Amino acid sequence: MGLAPSNHLIDRVFSMGAQFAHWRDYASHKRFGMLIKWHAIMPALTAALGYFPGGMLGWMEDTPRGVVRDWIAPQPRFEDAFRHGPHALTEAERATLVKGFSGLQGPTLALSVTDDEFGTASAIERLLAYFRNSPVTHLRIPPESMGYREIGHFAFFHSRFETSLWQIPLEWLKARSVRADLAQFVVKTDAR
Template structure:
């Protein structure tokens, strides 16, 4: 691949059920000969894979191969009409991310598989049956949107926006017309349902409804998170209204076989005014935030200067709901 192609090369691959997914691949010409790591980028809910292109190009310049892709119903993986289109968080994890893992295993068999996960992308890692292939994870603001974990000062506004307006509009249109509102990508109705229903244990959302599961099936769903054995660095920032301390810890508790580190940074610690839930992947943070991810992905290490911001998990468990 030519280094100057900052957007990578277009790629189509199949999800685990055969659904065609669109993505972009940054790959070195000698990738087949050298066991350089391959990074799969799992986007946030209803965010196009192209949003992460600058970060992917940065990692490519540091010696990694990178795959960014769109979940079904989003961006290049969207059908002609979203009305009535079936897609859910379960599909994104068990089928789409699973498809990305299978593509990597088949097309880069000698390359270690790493994951960069944003927001719900960190949750989807646990849903994929092949998550045991992942050797290391870096996540940013990863959680599954249990409303009690939202930042208290913003909770009411977030409930009105995401748990009232979004499902109402989704019911009216058959999908959430987010683009018309300037919020994000249009979103399949099933994804909206998953976003607005998680309790303190995500699997309990599937007690009833169109994706209802038996108690045994729900238990197996949660147990799948234990398949991840690669180490995880979960980064959160104190001005992220979604990725609060309890929200991050709630998700990490499912990854019981992964060595999980939770790094919680106030933006001011790096001389920054703000970061929030989305800005980490903006290129203006190439010299301040991106090296944190780079060192973890490359070496599985954290700079000593950041050790003071590691969360003591025993004191940061989410409050019972």
């Protein structure tokens, strides 16, 4: 959305676990294993095969090379991924990319879960900081509060959450409200 020239037309936004994670943002108790998995194994297999065979490994879906390149970027800022290499942009072009994010003015509900090793609070906030003109509500839910042992980074969109978790963004998109019983999990609200 930040890169879409038409983002000023968006009335309301919901994101689930969306972040621009830098390796330092990974959950501290899983950071070493994630570094090996995501920054050694994943790029090596992708370089050898031209894509990442996530389905075969049971990690996730098969993933294109360009997506892997973006995911494993070592820079803590989005625009720095375009500083060098075949996709290098000038400083002015990188500034224009960042400025594009400010076009989004509709309110955003950023939902995250506390057991997401990628979508840590710092990783979520790293991305949200780019949307300077969007009023943001960051709702960070512990799975136990919803009656689940775990949710993690990838499970939210599984149909088993249709009558529970999916109702949170539905209410937000319809009425721009967060259920009163979830208010205690709002970690950030700003009107910008």
